[in-house]
Amino acid sequence: MLGEYRIEGRGAAEISASIERGIGAGALRPGAPLPPLRALAAELAVNANTVAAAYRMLRERGVVETAGRRGTRVRARPATAPREQIRVAVPPGARDLSTGNPDPALLPPLADALAAAAARHAVRPVLYGDEGIAPELARLARADFDADGVPPGPVAVTSGSLDAIERALTAHLRPGDAVAVEDPAWGSLLDLVPALGLRPVPVEVDDEGPLPERAAAALASGARALVVTSRAQNPTGAALTPERAAELRAVLARHPEVLLVEDDHGHAIVDLPFQPLAGAARHWLAVRSAAKAYGPDLRLAVLTGDRVTVDRVEGRQRLGPGWVSRLLQDTVAHLRAGGALDPAAVARAYGERREALLAALARRGVKATGRSGMNVWLPVPDETSAVTQLLRTGWAAAPGARFRLASPPGIRLTVSPLAADEVEPLADAVAAAVRPAPGRRYV
DSSP states (O other), X not given: OBTTBOOOOSSHHHHHHHHHHHHHTTSSOTTOBOOOHHHHHHHHTSOHHHHHHHHHHHHHTTSEEEOGGGOEEEOSSOTTSOGGGOOOOOOTTOEEOOSOOOOGGGSOOOHHHHHHHHHHHHHSOOOTTSOSSOHHHHHHHHHHHHHTTOOOOOEEEESSHHHHHHHHHHHHOOTTOEEEEEESOOHHHHHHHHHTTOEEEEEEEETTEEOHHHHHHHHHTXXXXXXXXXXXXXXXXXXXXXXXXXHHHHHHHXXXXXXXXXXXXXXXXXXXXXXXXXXXXXXXXXXXXXXHHHOTTSOOEEEEEOHHHHHHHHHHHHHTTOSOOHHHHHHHHHHHHTTOOOHHHHHXXXXXXXXXXXHHHHHTTOOOBOSSTTEEEEEOSOHHHHHHHHHHXXXXXXXXXXXXXXXXXXXXXXXXXOOGGGHHHHHHHHHHHHSOOOOOOOO
C-alpha cells in the first residue's frame, strides 16, 4: 500500500508510532499520502475508529495533515524539521546578512537596568502568588497601546511574541483548524502552526500588508484565526497603511468569530504609525516583543486583547511556567521609563540602511521590497543559485524557503550589520546573482 513500508499495530498508539517510525526512517516521504481509514483498518484487521484515532494523534503532533479529498498526508515539513535549519554555512570573512538580528550597537546597555531590578528584588522578592505582570510595565504598555488607538483591554506578559501567539491559538482553536498566515511570513510562526496540529492557509502579502481579497478568501474557506504583522513584517518589510487596515477591518467584520492576532514586533524600531485592526473581531490579541528594540535575550512580550483571550493566555501560562521573571519585567520597565532607547534614532538608522540598499538595487534594475524594519526581500528566479552566487562574492543571504508556503522564490537580506560603504558592493553582487544567465549559442 505504501511501497515497501508496512504500517503495523493494533491500537491507535501503536499505529501512530509505526507511521512515525516510517517517517523518521525516510520510508514515508514528506507529502506522501497515508492509506484511507477503512483501507488501513481492513489491512490491520482493526476498527476504522482506531485508525482515525491514530491519524488524529499524528495531526495533533504536527506530523500529518488532512486536506479534504486529498486525504491524510505526511506534512511537507514535519514539526521536527524547523525552518531555522534552512540556512547557509557562512564561510570565514563573509558578511552575514541572513540572521535577522538587530544591530548590537543600537541596543541599549543593560547594566544599570539589571542592577535596578536586582535592587528592587532585594527589597521585595517576588514569591509564589504575586501578580503576573509588574505594575510599572503594565502601566507603560497600556499607555503605549492607548497612544496607538488599541482598544481598552487587560495587559499581560509572555516569554516573547511566539509564546503569546501559541497560547492564544491553543486557547481558541483545536487540532485540524485552519489559521490564515501571511505568505511569506516569519518562519517560526510557519513552524508553530502545524506543530500545534493546525493547518496554515497562506495569505499573499504586498508592501502594505496582507491582501484583503486573499484574507477574505482564507476566512471564507473556514480559517478560524488570522495572524497579521502590523509593521516591519519579516521577511518582506511590509507595513499596514491606513487604507489597507480599513480594508482588513472590513474583512474581519464579516467574520466576527475569527481570532485576530496582531504581531507588532517592530514597536520602538519603526517610525511608521501602528495601524490597529483590533475591535473588528470579537476575540483579538495585540503583541509587542522587546527583542528587536532591547535585545533578543530579553525574552519578553507585552500584550493586550479582549478579556476572554487574555484570561485564557494567562491561565495556560499559570499551568506551565507560571509567570515571566519579574527581574526581566523590571529590567524592561526601567529601560522604557528611563529613556535608554531613542526609538526615533533607531528607526532612522535602520531606515537609512534599508532605503540606501533599495535605491542601489533599483539603480541596477533589481526589484526589492522593504517598507519598514530591518529586512529587504528580493524575488529571485532560483533561491539556491542566488544564495550560492552571493556566497561566492562574500555575502550571506537567508533562503526564502524559510519563510514561504505558496509564494514565489525569494531571498532575505538583513540590513542591520550593513555599513554605508558596503551598500554599493552588495548591490553589485545582488544584481549579478539574480541576473538571468546569458544564453549560449551552439554551432
